Structures are given as C-alpha cells and as structure tokens.
Amino acid sequence: MALRFRQTFTLFPGVRINISKAGISTSIGIPGASVNIGRQGIRATVGAPGTGISYSNLIVPARVGSAHSGHIRAWIPILSAHRFRSDPRSDSGASAHPLM
Template identity: 55%
Template sequence: MGLNFRKSFKVAPGVRLNVGKKGISSVSVGGKGARVSVGKKGTRTTVSAPGTGLSYSTFKPHKTKDQKQAQHNNFMSSTNSSKPDWVVMGIVGFIILVIFIWVIS
C-alpha cells in the first residue's frame, strides 16, 4: 500500500483548490447542489438534490491532439449530433442556472 496525500483549500465561497502529492490535482467550483471540477484528466460535472443522496455525475476527458484531429475529420464527413447528450447537458445547465440564481438571491 502506497502513501497518499490530499488536501483541499477553500479559495473563495464555492471555490476549492485540491492538492495532492504531485501538486494541484483539481479546482472545484460550486456548492451542494451543483459542482464542476476541472482536473488533469478531465472535467467532472455533478448535480445533486442535497439531503436526499441522489446525484448525477458526468466525466468528460480532456481531448488529445489525435482526438481533436479525428473529431475534425468526423465533422467534415458528417454533421449529425447526438441528441441525448444535448438533452442531458441542457437539463444539467438549467438546474445549475436555477441553483445559481437561488444562491445569489
């Protein structure tokens, strides 16, 4: 079993800086209902209903140079987009917007 280290610092209200053995591991923005974490491997978005234990989380890895080139080639050959992804992202965005407005007011 290896030695692990992780520490989280509150930078501002709703913003946390997470540090591990190899330096800054991620930055998290958000509160109890919605959070976006950007790390070395990708971006994780989490939406939850506080106090219920229900949550929905997605992970989107960062694109490499090869993936960007492949995506460009696929876009040139076909312009169809995946509708379920847009629906889920629309719902998540709406929930984040509602929670953001609720927190501000």
C-alpha cells in the same frame, strides 16, 4: 492498503483548489452541484448534500498523450474544435476553424 493524500483550500465561496498525490484541480459550484477542472478533464457532479449520494460525469476528457494534459491548454482546444468543426458528412474534410 494504499496511502491517500488530499487537501482542499477554499479561495472564496464556491471556488476550491484541490491538491492530491495525483495533481491539482479546481472545483467551482454550490453544495449539491459542482464542476471540477483537473488532470482528467472537466467533470460535472450533482448530489444530495449530506447523504453521500452523488452522480459524476466526465463532460470534456483531457487530450490523451498531451504533455500538458493537466492544464487548461489541454481542454480549451477540445472545446473550440467542437464549435468550429465542419460537417462530418462532407467529403472535403476542411475545417472552418483557421488553425485546424
């Protein structure tokens, strides 16, 4: 059986810092619905409080191979790239984003 470690600190109502062997993440939300920003990306979770029943979905995965995959830098470029990417059907392939 593997040893697990997890510690949660509440910064203020609705915002928590989670520390485990795998790293640090931040959870923002209310009982029954939260968004977690961590090493794997951004994850949304909804559930019925007190029942143990929940659904979790990875909404923005972290960039693979990034040295900073657990940091905010890993997911902000993904979000901005989706907003500024040109039409994939165009043959020019040029992006409207000045840094892409």
